[in-house]
Amino acid sequence: MLHRTLKAMTAPALASTITLPNNRPIPRIHLGVYQTSGTSCTAAVTHALTAGYRAIDSAAWYYNEREVGTAITTHPDVAREDVFFTTKLQNNESFAATKRAVDESLRKSGLGWIDLYLMHSPYGGREKRSECWRAVVECVREGKVRSAGVSNFGIRHLQQLLEDCPDDKPMVNQVEVHPFNTQTAIVEFCEQNNIQIQAYAPLARAMRFRNPTIQALARKYGCTPAQLMVRWSLQKGYVTLPKSTKRERIIENADVDGFVIEEEDVARMDALDEGLVTDWDPTDCD
Numbered sequence: 001m002l003h004r005t006l007k008a009m010t011a012p013a014l015a016s017t018i019t020l021p022n023n024r025p026i027p028r029i030h031l032g033v034y035q036t037s038g039t040s041c042t043a044a045v046t047h048a049l050t051a052g053y054r055a056i057d058s059a060a061w062y063y064n065e066r067e068v069g070t071a072i073t074t075h076p077d078v079a080r081e082d083v084f085f086t087t088k089l090q091n092n093e094s095f096a097a098t099k100r101a102v103d104e105s106l107r108k109s110g111l112g113w114i115d116l117y118l119m120h121s122p123y124g125g126r127e128k129r130s131e132c133w134r135a136v137v138e139c140v141r142e143g144k145v146r147s148a149g150v151s152n153f154g155i156r157h158l159q160q161l162l163e164d165c166p167d168d169k170p171m172v173n174q175v176e177v178h179p180f181n182t183q184t185a186i187v188e189f190c191e192q193n194n195i196q197i198q199a200y201a202p203l204a205r206a207m208r209f210r211n212p213t214i215q216a217l218a219r220k221y222g223c224t225p226a227q228l229m230v231r232w233s234l235q236k237g238y239v240t241l242p243k244s245t246k247r248e249r250i251i252e253n254a255d256v257d258g259f260v261i262e263e264e265d266v267a268r269m270d271a272l273d274e275g276l277v278t279d280w281d282p283t284d285c286d
């Protein structure tokens with residue numbers, strides 16, 4: 001834990017990266033754009049890039065790949081190659097449908113390549129998962145996708161995928177992780193297998209900002225509850241994906257360099273775990 005804390009302190013949060021097992025860097029903080037659309041999405045991405053964010057977490061399912069792509073390609077001060085763009089496969093249908101979905105995401109975003117492509121969920125059963133995963137891996141070989149991973153995969157899904165495709169491990173598993181849902185078992189499995197955790201809903205959708213422990217620690221560190229939760233996520237070693245459409249909050253959520261949460265306070269936050277699911281939890285499906 002001490003090691004992680006030190007690692008989290010070595011570079012300003014927005015500039016800091018982790019190196020994936022394929023040797024490609026991934027920024028520590030991404031702007032999440034779930035439930036944002038149209039000009040509100042384009043504006044949020046523009047604000048984020050201006051504030052120094054260099055990674056955006058989108059998905060086919062969010063219906064905003066076009067808006068994200070437009071905001072990236074039209075930003076006056078940021079080059080495409082400096083931004084890490086993630087998007088996700090909506091349905092695990094077939095090899096051919098997955099290849100088409102990647103092409104469609106490339107077309108809509110207009111970004112030329114996808115930095116990280118994730119299977120959005122494990123739904124569909126073992127065979128479909130492995131079939132679609134092989135298609136994603138082929139897109140990496142073709143240069144359309146730079147890194148490939150999964151999302152909402154439980155331990156069993158990961159074990160099966162590692163058995164079925166031992167030469168093509170996912171680089172990341174994007175799951176809901178925050179102090180109110182610490183996902184200890186999945187996190188441990190991913191750490192043992194060198195799969196990077198991406199923490200989604202790192203703010204627990206703002207549902208627990210009034211929790212007394214969060215309030216007390218925010219006072220102690222002179223930060224907001226949102227900043228405390230982003231900082232916790234970084235100190236745990238995760239790539240974290242806070243979402244906001246509001247410029248001030250986008251700036252606030254990444255302004256986390258001024259403090260380090262002490263080990264005992266990280267433990268107090270860990271102890272808040274109540275298995276809170278803010279959106280969905282397919283990690284246990286067939």
Ligand SMILES: NC(=O)c1ccc[n+]([C@@H]2O[C@H](COP(=O)([O-])OP(=O)(O)OC[C@H]3O[C@@H](n4cnc5c(N)ncnc54)[C@H](OP(=O)(O)O)[C@@H]3O)[C@@H](O)[C@H]2O)c1
Nearest residue numbers: 032033034057200201202203204205206226242243244245
């Ligand atoms: N793979 C998956 O299945 C999956 C599922 C869920 C999420 N995700 C990804 O993870 C990202 C983050 O998750 P999330 O959007 O569910 O939740 P979140 O980031 O935990 O919380 C977002 C909510 O908090 C509010 N908020 C943000 N900053 C705030 C601040 N400083 N003060 C007060 N309220 C604040 C936002 O409202 P405003 O926008 O009004 O500021 C929004 O309602 C998503 O956008 C998406 O990219 C992935």
